Amino acid sequence: MASRYTPVEMIEKLVSFDTVSRNSNLELIDFVADYLAEYGVESEKIYNDDKTKANLFATVGPKEAGGIVLSGHTDVVPVDGQPWDTDPFTVVEKDGKLYGRGTADMKSFSAIGLAMVPEMIEAGLKKPLHFALSYDEEVGCLGSPRMIEHIVENHPKPAAVVVGEPTMMDIVTAHKGIVGLVTKVTGLEAHSSLVEDGVSAVMTAAKLVNFIGDMMAENKAKADPDSPYLPSPNYTTLHVGVINGGTAMNIISRECEFVWDIRYVAGEDPQDYIDRFEKYCQEELLPAMKAVSPVCDIVTTPRSGTPALAPEEKGEAEMLCKKLTGKNSTTFVSYAAEAGQFQEKGMSTVICGPGSIGIAHQPNEYIELDQVNQSVDFFKKLINELS
Numbered sequence: 001m002a003s004r005y006t007p008v009e010m011i012e013k014l015v016s017f018d019t020v021s022r023n024s025n026l027e028l029i030d031f032v033a034d035y036l037a038e039y040g041v042e043s044e045k046i047y048n049d050d051k052t053k054a055n056l057f058a059t060v061g062p063k064e065a066g067g068i069v070l071s072g073h074t075d076v077v078p079v080d081g082q083p084w085d086t087d088p089f090t091v092v093e094k095d096g097k098l099y100g101r102g103t104a105d106m107k108s109f110s111a112i113g114l115a116m117v118p119e120m121i122e123a124g125l126k127k128p129l130h131f132a133l134s135y136d137e138e139v140g141c142l143g144s145p146r147m148i149e150h151i152v153e154n155h156p157k158p159a160a161v162v163v164g165e166p167t168m169m170d171i172v173t174a175h176k177g178i179v180g181l182v183t184k185v186t187g188l189e190a191h192s193s194l195v196e197d198g199v200s201a202v203m204t205a206a207k208l209v210n211f212i213g214d215m216m217a218e219n220k221a222k223a224d225p226d227s228p229y230l231p232s233p234n235y236t237t238l239h240v241g242v243i244n245g246g247t248a249m250n251i252i253s254r255e256c257e258f259v260w261d262i263r264y265v266a267g268e269d270p271q272d273y274i275d276r277f278e279k280y281c282q283e284e285l286l287p288a289m290k291a292v293s294p295v296c297d298i299v300t301t302p303r304s305g306t307p308a309l310a311p312e313e314k315g316e317a318e319m320l321c322k323k324l325t326g327k328n329s330t331t332f333v334s335y336a337a338e339a340g341q342f343q344e345k346g347m348s349t350v351i352c353g354p355g356s357i358g359i360a361h362q363p364n365e366y367i368e369l370d371q372v373n374q375s376v377d378f379f380k381k382l383i384n385e386l387s
Contacts, residue, residue, distance in 0.1 A: 002038035004118055007376055008098065010111035011367075012091040014074075015100040021075040021139045024052045028074050032056055032114065032133065039121050046147045053135040055147035057155075060117060061125030061386065065156035068320070068382065069130045069347070071144070071163045071338060072110035073137030076102040082363035097366040104367045105360035109164025109353040112375045116383065123387040130158060137338060140180055140304025144338035148345050157347070160317035163339040164353030166360060166367075169374045171321045171330045172351035176229070176236075176263045177308030178336040179270045183208060183300040185245070188293040189254040198252035199289045199296050202245045205256040208298070211280050212238045212260060215273055228332040229265065231358070236264040237334075238273060259303070263336065266308040274300070307340035309349060316348040324381045325352070333357065352378075 005013065017028035033043040036058050046055040061067065079088045079101055086092045088101035098108075110133060120129055132151070135143035151158075165172075185205045190198030219235040227234030238260065245256025262270045281298045289296035311330070312318060322328060330350075335357060342349040354371035 002118070003035060005115045007112045007115045007372055008093075010115040011098060011103065011108050011372070014107040014111045015091050015102050016089055018089050019075050019102075020078050021136055022078070025074045025135050026052070026054060029054045029056050029133065032131075033058075035114065036117065036131075039117055041117065044150070046150050048135065048143065048146075053143065055135060055143050056131065056133040057147055057150060058131045059128045059155075060120045060131070061128035063128060063156065066159045067128030067130055067156075068386065069132050069151075069158045069161040069342070070110070070113050071132040071134070071161055071342065072106055073134045073144075073338070074107070074110075075136055075138050076105070076107070077138050077361045079363070084363045086364070088365075093369075096369050098369065098372070099364055099366045101365055104166045104355035104365050105357070106165050106353060106355065108355060108367050108372060109375065112354070112372065113379055116376070116379050119380070120383055123383050125383070125386045127159070127386040129382070129386060134338060140178070141306035141336070141338045141341060142304060144341050148341055152345050159348065160315075160320050161339070161342040161347045161349040162317060162321065163337050163342070163349065163351045165335075165337050165351045166353050166355030166357045167333070167351055168356055168371065169325055169352060169354055169378065171318060171325065171327055172333050173309070173311040173315070173318055173330045174229075174266050174332040175309045175339060175351065176265055176334055176336050177270065177306060177340055178264075179262045179274075179305040180259065180303040181261065181274070181300055182257060182259050182303050183298065184257045185255070186295060186297045186299075187252065187254050187256070187289070188296060190252045192250045192252055195252065199292050200252050201256035202253040204285060204289065204298070205243060205245060205258055207285065208277070208281070209240050209243070209258065211277065212240060215276065227265070229334050230331055231334060233334060234265075236262065236268050236273070238262050263334065264308060266310040270305075306336050306338060307344050309337070309340040309343055309351070312343075312348055315350070317350040318348075320385070321350055321352045324378050324385065
């Protein structure tokens with residue numbers, strides 16, 4: 001007999017897999033594939049280069065055009081150093097909430113859909129429902145492009161994509177894009193008492209970090225107060241998250257590296273900011289650095305990125321979700337997701353899922369049972385719509 005799970009039981013099962021992005025997600029993917037196989041649903045695994053992680057794409061119903069993609073990432077952010085009251089990978093129900101890493105962001109959406117596969121089978125879908133589970137969303141939406149390319153090349157075009165990031169079941173039609181970058185500064189070592197004999201990579205990096213901050217300050221000053229991006233900031237942001245460099249207090253540093261990102265609103269080009277940054281390096285910093293030594297350099301390398309999701313004029317995905325949720329309004333969000341990647345390949349896409357982004361990534365992450373119930377209702381109406 002095929003396995004059956006309630007939505008809460010499936011949430012418990014998916015959360016139990018420690019799929020922090022640094023780890024493999026294959027145990028979870030294999031569980032989902034085996035579960036779907038019990039219902040005669042074939043899964044396709046699209047691996048990363050070393051086959052330590054995989055996306056999963058599976059179709060319930062007829063393999064034809066016009067279906068709906070349910071997209072969710074399987075990885076979660078780390079729990080290291082966070083003061084959790086319970087085991088993050090064991091769901092604990094308390095006061096109408098389910099606590100656990102990934103309950104809000106965003107295993108619950110996929111779990112609820114998977115728990116309702118028996119109902120999908122029994123309904124006899126006339127149009128397909130596709131599960132699209134990806135890896136490494138939390139470190140730059142790295143896995144989904146391979147799966148999206150696989151869909152485009154091997155499957156009939158879906159009518160719409162619903163990305164189940166936590167929106168409190170509101171309909172999100174736009175999100176920011178993101179580009180992650182690494183900048184490495186190479187200076188020249190010398191004794192710190194002889195500052196003119198060396199070039200400090202750390203102090204040069206500090207100037208660059210300030211320049212990045214100045215660009216963001218300009219955006220804040222000219223931000224549209226009526227911009228719909230929620231939560232604020234409602235403008236393109238630039239942020240340095242990690243910096244490492246230097247050897248000792250009395251050594252002029254030879255190397256310094258920092259990691260930064262650009263989270264840009266739909267309609268802006270992040271390359272404009274990168275070009276300004278490079279111009280500042282080339283015209284304001286490097287001439288003086290290379291005058292001391294030709295080995296000095298500043299090299300910036302893109303590390304990851306995903307395009308922004310832009311609003312669609314009467315988009316298929318938006319119209320579907322309005323019908324299923326009964327909501328007429330839409331909103332924009334400041335975070336990035338794989339929705340822009342699907343849209344970039346010509347698929348109508350929105351974000352709509354249970355839980356709150358304000359609770360994501362925090363210790364004692366949770367989803368309210370009311371949100372689970374709303375999502376169950378959403379899936380029931382979706383199954384009925386496609387039957």
